[in-house]
Each structure stands twice: as C-alpha cells, then as structure tokens.
Amino acid sequence: MARTTKNKSKIKRASPNYELEVEFLAGLDKFVKKELKRYGHISQVKKNSLILSYSGDLRRLKDLKTVVAVYLLNDFEIPRPKAILGQENFTRLIANIRLVLEQNQFKSFRINAAGRDSSVYKRIAQEIAKATKLKHKEDGELLLRFRKEKNIWQVLIRLSPKTLAARDWRVCNIPGGLNATVAYAMNAMANIETSDYYVNAMCGSGTLLIENNRAKKLLGFDNSEKALECAKANLEKSHTTAKLILADASKMPFKDNSVDIIAADLPWGDAVGKHSENASLYTEFLKESARASSRQARLLILTHEIKIFKNLIKKQNTWQISKELQVYHGGHYPKIYLLQKL
Ligand SMILES: C[S@@+](CC[C@H](N)C(=O)[O-])C[C@H]1O[C@@H](n2cnc3c(N)ncnc32)[C@H](O)[C@@H]1O
CATH class of the missing domain: 3.40.50.150 (Vaccinia Virus protein VP39)
Structure with missing residues (x-):
C-alpha cells in the first residue's frame, strides 16, 4: 500500500493521500519544484528524485512536463523481498497495483530489482501475474521497481506505461533527439x-x-x-x-x-x-x-x-x-x- 502523509503506519487501500516518488533529470530540480508546487507537499529532494505527498486524481500527473516518471511508493517493513508474499503485504501490494491499473491500460508488467532473475522474484512475478491477470514480460508495460532503503523494502509502481519524457506527440525521433x-x-x-x-x-x-x-x-x-x-x-x-x-x-x-x-x-x-x-x-x-x-x-x-x-x-x-x-x-x-x- 502506498504510504500516506497523515499516518505512515496506517494502511488503507484507497487513501486519498499518496506518497509518490517523482523522478527527473539531474539539474532540472528547480523547474520540477515549480511545476509540482500546486500538486502537494514536496520533501526529500535529491539529485534526480523527490517525494511528493499528493491527494487527488492520479491521472492528473500524466501531463507533467518536467518529470521523467512518477511512482506510487509502497513501504514494507520486511527483512527480505520474499516476505512480500505474506498475506497482508501481498494484499496491500496488489491493492496498489490495481489502483494504478485503474488509471491506465496495462496488459503486462516487468520487475526491476537487483537479482530479478532469482527464484524469489520469479515466484513474486508469478503471484502478481495470477492476482492481476497481467502477463509478466521482459518489456512489460507496468514497471515495478523493488529496492531496499535502509531497513525498508520498497516497491515503486510507475503510474505510466512509458516515461513522461516520451511525449504522446513524438511519432518520429532522430539520433541526438532532445529529451x-x-x-x-x-x-x-x-x-x-x-x-x-x-x-x-x-x-x-x-x-x-x-x-x-x-x-x-x-x-x-x-x-x-x-x-x-x-x-x-x-x-x-x-x-x-x-x-x-x-x-x-x-x-x-x-x-x-x-x-x-x-x-x-x-x-x-x-x-x-x-x-x-x-x-x-x-x-x-x-x-x-x-x-x-x-x-x-x-x-x-x-x-x-x-x-x-x-x-x-x-x-x-x-x-x-x-x-x-x-x-x-x-x-x-x-x-x-x-x-x-x-
Ligand atoms: C542535436 S541535433 C538537434 C536535435 C533536436 N533538438 C531534436 O530534438 O531532434 C542537431 C541538428 O543539427 C542539424 N545540423 C547540423 N549541422 C547543421 C548546419 N550546418 N545547418 C543546419 N542544421 C545543421 C542536424 O541535421 C541535426 O538535426
């Protein structure tokens, strides 16, 4: 489940307060902060990402101009990724994946994690495929990133099938095309x-x-x-x-x-x-x-x-x-x- 801004330990499926990780190209932070100011509270600004506490329709975020991607953040206080398959954690993860599926049409998913070819991630992928009816593919549309941040395992669910820098208007590109x-x-x-x-x-x-x-x-x-x-x-x-x-x-x-x-x-x-x-x-x-x-x-x-x-x-x-x-x-x-x- 996505972290909530009001109470991080309290976990509810359809909380209107989402904690989002916003990714951008290093150097553009000033423009990103300016654009996101009216979307919510900004914290933890790093070289190429920040945290946005946001309430509202997630679909609004697909029109952002200065950011590369927006992810729904899911924290799990677990010792290793396998524990995501525990009933409570997995129910929460699937609820949040479904929330993203409601915003956009996805037919497949992919996992990005250190060791993603291991048997553990294969098992996690199988269970996600079963629960969501999405196909697990190397180039799947829904990106799920697994990573460890201090003592917390995080799953970041990207809201859009492509990056937001890949604009809908781009029907043609050339070598050296500008981001x-x-x-x-x-x-x-x-x-x-x-x-x-x-x-x-x-x-x-x-x-x-x-x-x-x-x-x-x-x-x-x-x-x-x-x-x-x-x-x-x-x-x-x-x-x-x-x-x-x-x-x-x-x-x-x-x-x-x-x-x-x-x-x-x-x-x-x-x-x-x-x-x-x-x-x-x-x-x-x-x-x-x-x-x-x-x-x-x-x-x-x-x-x-x-x-x-x-x-x-x-x-x-x-x-x-x-x-x-x-x-x-x-x-x-x-x-x-x-x-x-x-
Ligand atoms: C880095 S690319 C520009 C990419 C562009 N901003 C985009 O997003 O696709 C440089 C462009 O300069 C053009 N170019 C190179 N030398 C040129 C010249 N002497 N006069 C006009 N155009 C030139 C190339 O054909 C190429 O399209």
Whole structure:
C-alpha cells in the first residue's frame, strides 16, 4: 500500500493521500519544484528524485512536463523481498497495483530489482501475474521497481506505461533527439513572450518548437531533409503550427535584426556532427545569430562542447551569458546557456 502523509503506519487501500516518488533529470530540480508546487507537499529532494505527498486524481500527473516518471511508493517493513508474499503485504501490494491499473491500460508488467532473475522474484512475478491477470514480460508495460532503503523494502509502481519524457506527440525521433523535459525547461528559462518570433535553429525532430508553449510565431530550420520530415510529423501530431525550412546555420534565411529568440540544441559531435567541425560550425552559427537577431533578442543553447562555446563567447561582443545550467542528458552533462544581446 502506498504510504500516506497523515499516518505512515496506517494502511488503507484507497487513501486519498499518496506518497509518490517523482523522478527527473539531474539539474532540472528547480523547474520540477515549480511545476509540482500546486500538486502537494514536496520533501526529500535529491539529485534526480523527490517525494511528493499528493491527494487527488492520479491521472492528473500524466501531463507533467518536467518529470521523467512518477511512482506510487509502497513501504514494507520486511527483512527480505520474499516476505512480500505474506498475506497482508501481498494484499496491500496488489491493492496498489490495481489502483494504478485503474488509471491506465496495462496488459503486462516487468520487475526491476537487483537479482530479478532469482527464484524469489520469479515466484513474486508469478503471484502478481495470477492476482492481476497481467502477463509478466521482459518489456512489460507496468514497471515495478523493488529496492531496499535502509531497513525498508520498497516497491515503486510507475503510474505510466512509458516515461513522461516520451511525449504522446513524438511519432518520429532522430539520433541526438532532445529529451522533452530538458526542452521544456530550456524554454522556461527564456521567459518567452507570445509576441516573440522564435526560431529553432538546427531543429532536428522539432522538440524545442513543440515544447515552447508561448510564442505563436515559430520557425524551425535544419540542413537535413530527413530531420525536417521528422519534425513535420511531430508538429502535426502535437498540433503545433510552425514553418519548417531547409537551411544551413552558416547562412540563415532571415533579415537582419528580425528574430527575437534563437534556440538551438547544437550538434555535440557524438550522435550528430563531428567534434572536429564544431568550432567552425559554432563560429558561423554565432555570427549569423548576431546578424539575424533583434535588439532585445535571446539566444538559448544546449551544448556539450562547453570549452568551444565558452571560448567563442569570450571572443565576441554581441552576446552576454545571463543564465547557465548543467543538466543530465543521455549519459552526458551538457549545459544550457541563455544569452542576452548586448
Ligand atoms: C542535436 S541535433 C538537434 C536535435 C533536436 N533538438 C531534436 O530534438 O531532434 C542537431 C541538428 O543539427 C542539424 N545540423 C547540423 N549541422 C547543421 C548546419 N550546418 N545547418 C543546419 N542544421 C545543421 C542536424 O541535421 C541535426 O538535426
């Protein structure tokens, strides 16, 4: 059973107070806290998770923009996982799994635990399958994580079949596609106005365009037709209206002083582009951005080429860094920069 905020030792099936573990990408805690403020009480904030005491419809949480996943937390004061099969514990676990099944359609489940191939977890999986009628599969939709925290065994039941970063609008992805929670946070950093002309340079699959929820005049460009086709499909699915054009970052098709925000998840030289070409690509991009941007313009960048980018910024006098933030993204720690035109 999920822990309750009022009385942790008291266990009731349908308590309206849930204790939830919210997972997010390291670096985004400030945005997550801001978004969750109106959902309940936040505690135990760690590098990439926090605890949310929440009362209300669990379905509301599937629309969160800054978090990767939300889990219903179940504590068991037991010495080893096998004891979960004891009648009282197991009844409580199944009641909470059913609570999550009411929110979403799941046909299968999977277990994530150290030693999940052991006979104990096989037995636990069998019993869960029997009680819930879900199939136990390697890639099952309902994720059940078992872990030990101090002296307590915990089962975390993920509320959604996919992570919340895997947005419903994403029907197409490209190598180096941006995590949607990072794109959302980047846009939040830039204080975008509805009247801003927002250009997503090197837009790839269009993540930054779609996760911008303010600017109305949107344009994305890329030098890859394949990427633009991918962006078109995603834009359509998300009902986002944006112009897409085939263009090179070294020759942007905009008039001087015309764009208010230029956002770019620049090639890092691993999944996209070559490290050896990035210094010249970044130089050209910064030069063209300076020319095309309006007086009050902002430049919103994500890059893992931190050294190259910082050196170029030192050498020019058009942009000044006003905010920077390091985030976790796909095994790397790139930085988000917000620059203001001087
Ligand atoms: C890191 S990816 C962007 C991913 C994108 N944010 C997304 O979510 O899908 C970089 C993109 O830059 C594009 N690109 C690389 N060099 C370019 C150039 N010189 N001009 C325009 N686009 C370029 C690539 O085709 C690729 O789509």
